[in-house]
Amino acid sequence: MLKNNTGSHAYATKLVLALALTGCGPHTGPRRLSVAAAADLNFALDPISREFRTQHPGMTLDINYGSSGNYYTQIRNQAPFDLFLSADFDYPRRLAREGIGRADSLFVYAVGRIVVWVPAGSPLDPSSALSNRSVRHLAIASPRHAPYGRAAEAALRSMGMYDSVEKKLVLGENIAQTLQFVESGAAEAGIVALSLALAPPMRAKGRYWEIPLTAYPKIEQGGIILKPSQAASDFRSFLLSAAARRILKQYGFSLPGE
Numbered sequence: 001m002l003k004n005n006t007g008s009h010a011y012a013t014k015l016v017l018a019l020a021l022t023g024c025g026p027h028t029g030p031r032r033l034s035v036a037a038a039a040d041l042n043f044a045l046d047p048i049s050r051e052f053r054t055q056h057p058g059m060t061l062d063i064n065y066g067s068s069g070n071y072y073t074q075i076r077n078q079a080p081f082d083l084f085l086s087a088d089f090d091y092p093r094r095l096a097r098e099g100i101g102r103a104d105s106l107f108v109y110a111v112g113r114i115v116v117w118v119p120a121g122s123p124l125d126p127s128s129a130l131s132n133r134s135v136r137h138l139a140i141a142s143p144r145h146a147p148y149g150r151a152a153e154a155a156l157r158s159m160g161m162y163d164s165v166e167k168k169l170v171l172g173e174n175i176a177q178t179l180q181f182v183e184s185g186a187a188e189a190g191i192v193a194l195s196l197a198l199a200p201p202m203r204a205k206g207r208y209w210e211i212p213l214t215a216y217p218k219i220e221q222g223g224i225i226l227k228p229s230q231a232a233s234d235f236r237s238f239l240l241s242a243a244a245r246r247i248l249k250q251y252g253f254s255l256p257g258e
Helices: 004-024 045-055 068-076 090-097 148-157 162-168 175-184 230-239 243-252
Strands: 032-038 058-066 081-087 107-112 115-121 138-141 169-171 189-193 206-210 221-226
Touching: 004 032, 032 230, 032 243, 045 058, 045 230, 045 243, 058 068, 068 081, 068 090, 081 090, 081 115, 090 162, 090 221, 107 148, 107 230, 107 243, 138 148, 138 175, 148 162, 148 175, 148 189, 148 221, 162 169, 169 175, 175 189, 221 230, 230 243
Parallel strands: 032 058, 032 081, 138 169, 138 189
Antiparallel strands: 081 221, 107 221, 115 189, 115 206
16 A cells, blocks of 8 residues: 655655755854954954944954964964954965965055154153153064064164164064053153054053154055954954944044045
8 A cells, every 4th residue: 555655755855955055055154253453453443343233233252452463473373363454464465375364355444653652741752752862762563573663663764763772672562562661661752553642541641743654664454354254244344334434533544545
């Protein structure tokens, strides 16, 4: 006697289709995004992140700040970041050439600027601090792995001051630590990112003089998505939006094309 298996076959077909769709549907990715960010973004990314999260409820951003060069090395050694925001666009480009990250996700988000910064109570004039003989320690970020350190060294050379201050240099691991050296008194003056000098917590703590843009190579800052996900794409898009660019300008960054 033959059994009618139409119902069973229909159920099995639906089950196979459901499993296929579950396995092959669009990958939305994690709701937690791990970001390796240059230290000069320490304050600017706070309001950017808050605004981003209002548009993407439930998203968790794990942002780590440090030296772009050190992050480049860590990422090459498989550090588990989803997105890299570098102070030197060359690092993301190198990763893309090495097959690390999505080459089609490379983007420039800002152009950095450097200033001479002194504590608010200092008798020094930041515009003349580099040539002041009372300055025994001048803090800059390490040129070996910090883009702002390379810019500071280039500026000192182009202004003809490097030889006179070379023995006074105190090197920070990144630009945030460089600012801490001056704030703590370990150095009388420092060359730091304008974005840090303009940060609300630092405005009342010091004074600055902006080094002319012609004195150092353009600090083109860029990023790359390391692990493709909807969350990473959304955050990249937001960084390039008018809302994020407005915040970046408030913190002294120039925008690409300006």
